[in-house]
Amino acid sequence: MKKCLLSSPKQLNDAGRLQSYSNQLMEHHEEITYTLCKEINQIITRNQVGNVLLQEISLLLGDTLQVDYCCLIAIANTQDNQLISASWCSQRYLDLLSSDETFLVENCFRDLALQQQKNPLLTEPFTTEEILEICENLENPNLQSSLQYLNFQSKSFLAIPTKFNGYINGLISLMKLKPYHWHQSEKQLLKTVEPFCAVAFSQIIQAQILKSQQQHDEKINQYQKSLIRQLTLLNRNNLELHQMLKIVIASTSESLEVDRGLLVLLKYTEPPFRNRPQKKVPQAKATLVGAWSKQTDSKSDNLLDQHFSISDCSLCQSIFMASKQLLIIDQNTEKDQGWHPAAVFATEDFATTLLMPLSNQGVILGFIVFQQTANRSWQLSELNLIEILCAQLSNSIIQSETLRQVQTLVDERTEQLKRSLEIQARLHERTKLYVEQLQELNQLKDEFVSNISDRLRYPLTNMRMSIRNLRLPGISPERQARYLDILESECTKEINLINDLLTLQKLECYQEVPQLESIDLPERIQQLIAGFDKHLLDNGLTISLDLPEQPLKIQTELESFNRILQELLSNACKYSEYGTNIHFQAVHQIEQEANQVIIKVTNIGAGISPDETNYIFDKFHRGKGRWTPGTGLGLALVKSLVQHLNGAISVESNPIPGSEFSEICFTLTLFPEENR
Numbered sequence: 001m002k003k004c005l006l007s008s009p010k011q012l013n014d015a016g017r018l019q020s021y022s023n024q025l026m027e028h029h030e031e032i033t034y035t036l037c038k039e040i041n042q043i044i045t046r047n048q049v050g051n052v053l054l055q056e057i058s059l060l061l062g063d064t065l066q067v068d069y070c071c072l073i074a075i076a077n078t079q080d081n082q083l084i085s086a087s088w089c090s091q092r093y094l095d096l097l098s099s100d101e102t103f104l105v106e107n108c109f110r111d112l113a114l115q116q117q118k119n120p121l122l123t124e125p126f127t128t129e130e131i132l133e134i135c136e137n138l139e140n141p142n143l144q145s146s147l148q149y150l151n152f153q154s155k156s157f158l159a160i161p162t163k164f165n166g167y168i169n170g171l172i173s174l175m176k177l178k179p180y181h182w183h184q185s186e187k188q189l190l191k192t193v194e195p196f197c198a199v200a201f202s203q204i205i206q207a208q209i210l211k212s213q214q215q216h217d218e219k220i221n222q223y224q225k226s227l228i229r230q231l232t233l234l235n236r237n238n239l240e241l242h243q244m245l246k247i248v249i250a251s252t253s254e255s256l257e258v259d260r261g262l263l264v265l266l267k268y269t270e271p272p273f274r275n276r277p278q279k280k281v282p283q284a285k286a287t288l289v290g291a292w293s294k295q296t297d298s299k300s301d302n303l304l305d306q307h308f309s310i311s312d313c314s315l316c317q318s319i320f321m322a323s324k325q326l327l328i329i330d331q332n333t334e335k336d337q338g339w340h341p342a343a344v345f346a347t348e349d350f351a352t353t354l355l356m357p358l359s360n361q362g363v364i365l366g367f368i369v370f371q372q373t374a375n376r377s378w379q380l381s382e383l384n385l386i387e388i389l390c391a392q393l394s395n396s397i398i399q400s401e402t403l404r405q406v407q408t409l410v411d412e413r414t415e416q417l418k419r420s421l422e423i424q425a426r427l428h429e430r431t432k433l434y435v436e437q438l439q440e441l442n443q444l445k446d447e448f449v450s451n452i453s454d455r456l457r458y459p460l461t462n463m464r465m466s467i468r469n470l471r472l473p474g475i476s477p478e479r480q481a482r483y484l485d486i487l488e489s490e491c492t493k494e495i496n497l498i499n500d501l502l503t504l505q506k507l508e509c510y511q512e513v514p515q516l517e518s519i520d521l522p523e524r525i526q527q528l529i530a531g532f533d534k535h536l537l538d539n540g541l542t543i544s545l546d547l548p549e550q551p552l553k554i555q556t557e558l559e560s561f562n563r564i565l566q567e568l569l570s571n572a573c574k575y576s577e578y579g580t581n582i583h584f585q586a587v588h589q590i591e592q593e594a595n596q597v598i599i600k601v602t603n604i605g606a607g608i609s610p611d612e613t614n615y616i617f618d619k620f621h622r623g624k625g626r627w628t629p630g631t632g633l634g635l636a637l638v639k640s641l642v643q644h645l646n647g648a649i650s651v652e653s654n655p656i657p658g659s660e661f662s663e664i665c666f667t668l669t670l671f672p673e674e675n676r
Helices: 014-027 029-045 050-065 091-096 099-118 128-138 141-149 184-236 241-256 297-303 314-322 331-337 380-470 477-509 521-530 533-538 558-575 634-644
Strands: 069-075 083-089 156-164 167-176 260-268 284-293 307-309 327-330 352-360 363-372 517-520 542-546 553-556 581-591 594-605 648-655 662-670
Touching (some): 029 050, 029 184, 050 167, 069 099, 083 184, 099 167, 156 184, 167 184, 241 284, 241 363, 284 363, 327 331, 352 380, 380 477, 477 634, 521 581, 533 558, 558 581, 558 594
Parallel strands (some): 542 581
Antiparallel strands (some): 156 167, 260 284, 260 363, 517 553, 594 662
16 A cells, blocks of 8 residues: 655755755764654554554655655565555655556565565665675566566665564565665664564564454354254254265365365274273274365365275374374374374375364264365364364264164164065955956956857858748749858858857967968969959959069968968958059068068058057957948958968058048068078
C-alpha cells in the first residue's frame, strides 16, 4: 500500500535541498535519532496492527530521511514465510514512476527480504552496490531481471535487515530516484532505529500469528462439531463400514491440511480379548482400508486393500510395546530408533508422520495416520480433534462389527426360512402345474371327443338317410344310383377321417425313420397339380407354376411328400377367393452350406390373424371365413408329416393394399441331405 503524505516541495534545487538536509542531519544527529526512536515507540504503544503501524513508521522514516520511497517488510518465521509490507512514497516518486514500476519496486524489496531471511549475508546497512553484489553471487534470476528492468544502478538504495531474538524478521528499505552517496550518519541512524522497527515487526507478526491461531482453533472447533455430526449421519445412513471410513479419512485429511491420510484396520489371528502378556506384539494382519492424498488421489486408491503383518512393522509394534496413545516421528527419529515401517507408510517421502491407534476397551482395532512432506508442529487442538476422531471411529467399528454379526445370524435364519418357503412354493407350483395339465388334458379330451363325434356323426347321418331312402318303394333307378353315390362318398370320408387319425397318432407316438427314395421334384409337382384341375375349374381358380427348368432329384418319402402337397393345394382351393390365382413355387438353394428345397403355395383370400397363425396347425382347427366342408385335420397332418421328414413349415398372411383380402403363403422347407 502506498501513501503520499508530504507537503508540497520547497522551491529549492535538488543539490541545495540535499546539502541542507545533510548538514542538518550531521549537526543534530543525536537529537534527530532520539526524536525518531521516541516517535517509533509512541507508534508501537498505540497498539495498532498490520499495515497501519507499518505505514506510520514508513512515513516517519521517509519524511525524516527525506527519501523518495520507504518500504517496511515484516517476515513471519513460519513454514510459508508470510510477508506483511507497507510503503510510503513522495509526490516526486509518483510523478516519475508508473504504477507497474511502483509494483515492481515493492516486489523487488520483498524478494530481497526473503533472500536475506533465507541467507543473511549482510546485517549492516547495505547500499545499491552491495545489493547488486548479493544478487549476482546468489544467482537469483527473478530478482536480477527485476533490478535490470528498473535500471537499478541509476537509483540509490539503502537497506538493513531487522533482527529479533537472533532471527531476521524484516527489512527496512530506502530509495532515492537519483544517484546519491549515503552518509555514515544516515547509515548510523538507520542502524539505530533497526531494533525499534524489529520490535514493531515482531508485534505485527505475533498479532498475525495469534490471529491465525485463533482462526485455526475456530476452524478446528467447527470441524470437530461437523465431524461428530457427519459421523452420526453416516451411522444413521447405515453405510458400509469401509465406505464410511474412506469418507471420514478424506474429510479429516483435507480439514487438517495434511499431505496424506491413511486408515489401517487389524484382524487378529488369535482372540484379541484373551489375556496376553503386557508389551507383547500379537499376531494380527493389518489392512489399508482408507487412503487420501493431496497430490494424486488415484495413486492412493491403488494402495487400498494392501496387507502386512504387525510383526513386520516396527512402527506399529511400538504402539503395542510402549502402550502409547500417540506416536509422532520424523525421518531423524526413524533412523535413531532403527525402525522399519511397513512399505505402505512410505515414511521416507514424508518429513512428519503422526500415528494414533483406534482402541476400544484396551484392544487396538487399527491405526489412523497423517503425514506431511514438511516438518510440522501439531497443535493441541489438532491432537484433541484426532483423539475424538479415533474414539468415534472405534465406536463405529465395534458397532458395525456387532451389527454385522447380528445381521449375519439374521441372514442365516432368513435364508433357511427362505429356502423352506421356496421348497414349499416349488411343491405348490408343481402341484398347481399338475392340476392345470390334468385340466388341460381333460379339456383336450372333451374337445377331441366332441370334435370326433361331430366328424363321425355327420357322414353317418348322411349314410343312414341314404339307406332309408333306398328302402322306399317305387324309387327310380336314377335316385338309387344317386343315393349309392352318397353312401360311397360318405363312407370314403369316414374311412379317410379314421385313417388320418391313425396316421396322426402313429406320427406323434412313434418316431419312424422315413423310407427315402429319389424323385424328380418338378415332374412330381406337375403330376400332383394335374389331379387338381377339376377343383380349380369348379372354384374359378387358376394356378401358376414357378419350377426349376432343369430336373431336380431329391431324396424323400414319396407318400408323405405327396400328402403334404395335396393338403396344401386342397387348402388353397378351399379358401381362395373366386376367380383368383394360386401361385406354386419351388426353389433349390444352398444357404450357409445348407442344401434346402423351398416350396411356397400362395393364394388370395380372407386373411389369417396373427393370433390364429399360432394354432392353425392344431387338430380340428378351421380357418375363419366362409364355411367349407372338411375334417379340420389337414394342416395338423401336414405339420406332423413335415416333422417326420425333418422339415419345417410356416404361414404368413399379408394384407393387400386397397383390398379386403390378403395374400396367404404356406412355406415348406425340406433338407434333402439330412434325409440321406
